[in-house]
Amino acid sequence: xQEILQYLFSGITSGAIYAIIxxxxxxxxxxxxxxxxxHGEFVMLGAMGLVTLWVHCELxxxxxxxxxxxxxxxxxxxxxxxxxRTVKTPDPIVLVIITVGASILxxxxxxxxxxxxxxxxxxxxxxxxxxxxxAMLLFQSVWILLxxxxxxxxxxxxxxxxxxxxxxxxxxxxxxxxxxxxIPAEGMILLSFxxxxxxxxxxxxFIAPVTMSSYDMGTMLGLKGFCAAMIGGLGSLWGALxxxxxxxxxxxxxxxxxxxxxxxxxxxLLLLLILYVRPGGLFRATEAARF
Amino acid sequence: xIRTSITGPIARMAAILLAAALxxxxxxxxxxxxxxxxxxxxTGRASFLGDPEKKTMEMVVEAINAGGGIDGHMIEAIIxxxxxxxxxxxxxVNKLLHKDRVLAIVGPSTTPTTLAVISFAQKAxxxxxxxxxxxxxxxxxxxxxxxxxxxxxxxxxxxxxxxKAEGVKSVGILTVANAFGESGRTQLxxxxxxxxxxxxxxxxxxxxxxxxxxxLTKIRTANPDAIVCWGTNPGPAVVAKNAAQLKxxxxxxxxxxxxxxxxIELAGPASEKMRLPTGKILVHELLDDSDPQKAVLAxxxxxxxxxYQMPVSGFGGYAYDAMRILEKALAxxxxxxxxxxxNIENLTGYVGTTGTFNFSASDHNGLGEDAFVMVEIxxxxxxxxx
Numbered sequence: 226x227q228e229i230l231q232y233l234f235s236g237i238t239s240g241a242i243y244a245i246i247x248x249x250x251x252x253x254x255x256x257x258x259x260x261x262x263x264h265g266e267f268v269m270l271g272a273m274g275l276v277t278l279w280v281h282c283e284l285x286x287x288x289x290x291x292x293x294x295x296x297x298x299x300x301x302x303x304x305x306x307x308x309x310r311t312v313k314t315p316d317p318i319v320l321v322i323i324t325v326g327a328s329i330l331x332x333x334x335x336x337x338x339x340x341x342x343x344x345x346x347x348x349x350x351x352x353x354x355x356x357x358x359x360a361m362l363l364f365q366s367v368w369i370l371l372x373x374x375x376x377x378x379x380x381x382x383x384x385x386x387x388x389x390x391x392x393x394x395x396x397x398x399x400x401x402x403x404x405x406x407x408i409p410a411e412g413m414i415l416l417s418f419x420x421x422x423x424x425x426x427x428x429x430x431f432i433a434p435v436t437m438s439s440y441d442m443g444t445m446l447g448l449k450g451f452c453a454a455m456i457g458g459l460g461s462l463w464g465a466l467x468x469x470x471x472x473x474x475x476x477x478x479x480x481x482x483x484x485x486x487x488x489x490x491x492x493x494l495l496l497l498l499i500l501y502v503r504p505g506g507l508f509r510a511t512e513a514a515r516f
Numbered sequence: 517x518i519r520t521s522i523t524g525p526i527a528r529m530a531a532i533l534l535a536a537a538l539x540x541x542x543x544x545x546x547x548x549x550x551x552x553x554x555x556x557x558x559t560g561r562a563s564f565l566g567d568p569e570k571k572t573m574e575m576v577v578e579a580i581n582a583g584g585g586i587d588g589h590m591i592e593a594i595i596x597x598x599x600x601x602x603x604x605x606x607x608x609v610n611k612l613l614h615k616d617r618v619l620a621i622v623g624p625s626t627t628p629t630t631l632a633v634i635s636f637a638q639k640a641x642x643x644x645x646x647x648x649x650x651x652x653x654x655x656x657x658x659x660x661x662x663x664x665x666x667x668x669x670x671x672x673x674x675x676x677x678x679x680k681a682e683g684v685k686s687v688g689i690l691t692v693a694n695a696f697g698e699s700g701r702t703q704l705x706x707x708x709x710x711x712x713x714x715x716x717x718x719x720x721x722x723x724x725x726x727x728x729x730x731x732l733t734k735i736r737t738a739n740p741d742a743i744v745c746w747g748t749n750p751g752p753a754v755v756a757k758n759a760a761q762l763k764x765x766x767x768x769x770x771x772x773x774x775x776x777x778x779x780i781e782l783a784g785p786a787s788e789k790m791r792l793p794t795g796k797i798l799v800h801e802l803l804d805d806s807d808p809q810k811a812v813l814a815x816x817x818x819x820x821x822x823x824y825q826m827p828v829s830g831f832g833g834y835a836y837d838a839m840r841i842l843e844k845a846l847a848x849x850x851x852x853x854x855x856x857x858x859n860i861e862n863l864t865g866y867v868g869t870t871g872t873f874n875f876s877a878s879d880h881n882g883l884g885e886d887a888f889v890m891v892e893i894x895x896x897x898x899x900x901x902x
Binding site (some may be wrong): 228231232234235236238239242284341342343344347354361363435437438439441442445472476477480481485486488491 | 547553561564668694719720721722725726727729730733734737749750753754761762763781782783784
């Protein structure tokens with residue numbers, strides 16, 4: 226029984242990581258219907274920024290946090306302005322390929338700047354792991370969990386309670402109609418890029434102490450985040466959150482109850498089953514589809 | 517028209533003759549120098565191996581020449597970069613064999629690049645001393661192929677020897693799912709029985725996984741006396757952190773794949789009390805004065821740091837040993853490759869940076885148990901276990 230609980234905690238640890246990444250992906254999909262395959266790289270930039278500013282430059286953690294998120298959002302702005310908006314025929318497939326290209330470029334750039342060795346980051350709070358029923362949960366996982374929940378809640382409120390959030394949603398539903406209603410669509414898209422990449426940076430900052438940061442960490446994280454978002458039903462923030470946890474817990478149970486060699490196979494098999502039964506994802510079929 | 521048709525072939529012939537003369541000329545004038553080829557991954561993914569090896573080879577060549585060469589012959593090093601790519605290694609080896617006509621080759625730096633060039637060196641009957649670790653390079657023995665890096669066979673043997681001395685009866689194995697981990701896993705499973713150790717559970721993890729508590733929990737249920745983790749950074753550092761998180765009290769052994777200060781930096785206090793096998797270069801200052809390698813290591817490290825003004829890496833030593841072995845084996849051969857090969861094969865008792873080499877017709881690596889020492893991490897630094 227204690228083992229099962231530990232597998233569950235292990236799943237929650239990785240699940241929280243996948244969830245917080247999936248939320249950022251969803252945010253962008255919500256307002257542009259675009260999947261950003263460079264999202265994992267923005268997460269990497271967040272982690273690297275934290276390592277540089279907090280560990281190497283010894284800035285206080287909140288200052289390092291703000292500068293990193295602002296810096297990465299700014300990078301997101303540049304990315305949208307110069308790589309996405311300038312495309313003449315913005316077919317979804319063209320834009321997706323651009324994001325894939327951008328991810329390779331960012332990975333290479335990060336390798337040149339930070340080198341190939343992974344870098345460690347201390348945990349935010351120097352507390353011992355939580356012990357619940359004989360199973361251990363790393364305190365940093367609690368931080369990641371909280372960050373994912375707060376991020377989700379804040380975005381939920383933004384999209385449902387603020388005019389700007391509603392305008393963003395309107396742009397996604399129909400850009401033309403939104404334009405007729407006087408909403409500047411381009412500005413909204415720019416803003417959603419900045420928010421999404423900023424959310425990616427937040428994810429990177431919180432997971433850096435657990436995963437360690439290296440230039441190539443983004444690929445795998447981005448893919449797992451994408452999977453999580455798919456399970457939840459792309460576009461649903463809460464779905465992304467739930468999808469992330471589900472994926473993490475399935476993986477951990479796969480290791481514990483089946484075999485560690487088959488870890489990914491077990492998780493992905495179950496995912497296929499879920500998508501077969503509910504092609505739209507867990508939260509997509511009903512009203513939850515949009516926010 | 518007619519004139520050109522007459523002068524055409526003559527001009528061409530003259531050009532060919534001239535080219536031939538040019539080709540022969542350096543060969544004739546270079547008869548006094550011994551040409552040694554080098555193939556290293558000086559750039560690219562495996563540059564952490566190839567770069568110190570290239571620098572070391574250049575340094576040793578200079579030292580040999582400054583000392584008057586070998587039997588009066590100066591040495592000329594011709595080094596190509598493989599970029600860690602087997603395809604580039606093959607074109608490099610062909611240049612060395614057919615254009616530069618070297619006497620012997622040092623390198624390549626990695627196992628895949630070495631395996632790619634072996635057949636070429638064999639066919640051309642040129643001795644090649646690889647700096648890579650893979651056991652397939654010298655098993656089965658190929659007449660012209662040698663290597664100076666330790667195989668993981670010896671690393672696993674060192675770990676099990678220590679465990680046996682500590683009375684460990686069963687182990688849990690946790691290996692990374694890549695070539696390094698798979699090779700370690702095979703060796704760990706193969707050698708367990710002979711050492712009277714039972715493998716209680718064998719688990720694996722992905723190279724980019726972020727949490728290994730599930731695997732560790734599963735191993736814990738099998739209740740082994742010790743855990744062996746076989747991987748390269750950052751996976752083993754995550755394992756160390758997760759083990760501390762789970763408050764595991766059983767001793768944990770790591771592989772030589774994390775034998776660098778980077779591991780201690782990544783795992784932090786969680787790395788305390790971890791044990792691992794390492795080449796002696798990492799801990800050369802801590803070795804007993806009675807250790808025959810201590811003097812060799814000290815002089816290599818001092819020379820390297822003086823020449824390049826940077827700290828020595830654990831890998832340049834493979835090229836150092838290869839060059840010194842060639843130096844010894846070349847003496848009295850007058851540039852005969854067959855004699856050179858025989859001399860390498862018969863070389864025994866050479867004390868190098870990696871270990872004491874005793875080559876034979878059945879062992880082209882020549883290293884024994886002394887190639888690895890066991891160390892324990894204590895207070896953020898290494899401590900040699902005896």
